[in-house]
Amino acid sequence: MESDHEYCIMNTTPKIHAMIVAAGRGSRFGASIPKQYTLLQGQTLLQHSVARLAESAYIDKCLLVVAADDSTAQTLSFAQPIYYAVGGAERWQSVQSGVEAMLNAGANKEDLVVIHDAARPAVPTHDIDAVIQAAMREPYGAILATPVADTLKQSYLAANMLCNLEYEAASPHKPLNAQPKLTNSKSGHNTLHAYAQKTIDRSHIWQAQTPQVFRLEQLQQVLSYVAEHNLAITDEASAFEYLELPIRLVTGSRQNIKLTYPDDAIVLAAILAAQS
Numbered sequence: 001m002e003s004d005h006e007y008c009i010m011n012t013t014p015k016i017h018a019m020i021v022a023a024g025r026g027s028r029f030g031a032s033i034p035k036q037y038t039l040l041q042g043q044t045l046l047q048h049s050v051a052r053l054a055e056s057a058y059i060d061k062c063l064l065v066v067a068a069d070d071s072t073a074q075t076l077s078f079a080q081p082i083y084y085a086v087g088g089a090e091r092w093q094s095v096q097s098g099v100e101a102m103l104n105a106g107a108n109k110e111d112l113v114v115i116h117d118a119a120r121p122a123v124p125t126h127d128i129d130a131v132i133q134a135a136m137r138e139p140y141g142a143i144l145a146t147p148v149a150d151t152l153k154q155s156y157l158a159a160n161m162l163c164n165l166e167y168e169a170a171s172p173h174k175p176l177n178a179q180p181k182l183t184n185s186k187s188g189h190n191t192l193h194a195y196a197q198k199t200i201d202r203s204h205i206w207q208a209q210t211p212q213v214f215r216l217e218q219l220q221q222v223l224s225y226v227a228e229h230n231l232a233i234t235d236e237a238s239a240f241e242y243l244e245l246p247i248r249l250v251t252g253s254r255q256n257i258k259l260t261y262p263d264d265a266i267v268l269a270a271i272l273a274a275q276s
């Protein structure tokens, strides 16, 4: 029975390599610096994410994929040995650059690669271990994901109501079911708003997270397919889906949120404080 730490395929003992993608600009977050360098609980998101991976017994060093003009990462201290690669314009191109760096550094094509977002600093270590263990037992890979918990609406865009509904001030003597007065739209132009068209069945809908874990050569091949076919993907699992290759979904913690919009910072700070 192979130990979890080393699993055998074709009489070799593949190893596990970790990469953190941190080459984004954080445009939706809107800060003056890339969001991976935002300080929460006294450390940058990037340092938190590196430390989380370091807590896993499977990981003892980490590749950081950073922007070509990044001058911050190498000024920081990290919880484990670090090496670097330069990212690309799209997230998947940053991953592709990281895969090439790992192979050029001597990784074997059958080795597993653990890919994590720098923007997900609160991932529990037991989730990291769980997705790695799942990927060891899958032919193509595994990702963390969380089932959708809210009602999902599909929307359509429409012009503002042609009439403004004016409700007279409620008065103690006014019947509750009084009809509102319709008046002509005050605005001289129609504003487009989103309206609910229908509710999506969420019983098989998941929110993908990271880490996402694959074998290096297979990931290299599917990302080449993405490049050759000019596909737009936002995670590596999507590339395998295009080729109808099964990727295991491992239920992850809802604490593993991604810092994307300004509102996420207060939530993430509270999660990190609660985890410390």
Ligand SMILES: Nc1ccn([C@@H]2O[C@H](COP(=O)(O)OP(=O)(O)OP(=O)(O)O)[C@@H](O)[C@H]2O)c(=O)n1
Pocket: 021, 022, 023, 024, 025, 026, 027, 028, 029, 035, 036, 065, 087, 088, 089, 090, 091, 092, 094, 117, 118, 119, 120, 258, 259, 260
């Ligand atoms: N070309 C890119 C784009 C994103 N990322 C990384 O991928 C992770 C998740 O992507 P996302 O949340 O989209 O980050 P940004 O692209 O920075 O955000 P935005 O889309 O708002 O600009 C982040 O850690 C980000 O640094 C990357 O390494 N290379």
Ligand SMILES: C[C@](O)(CO)[C@H](O)COP(=O)(O)O
Pocket: 091, 117, 207, 208, 209, 210, 234, 235, 236, 258, 260
């Ligand atoms: C990989 C990912 O974290 C899965 O949810 C996400 O797709 C990456 O961020 P982006 O905002 O989609 O670029």
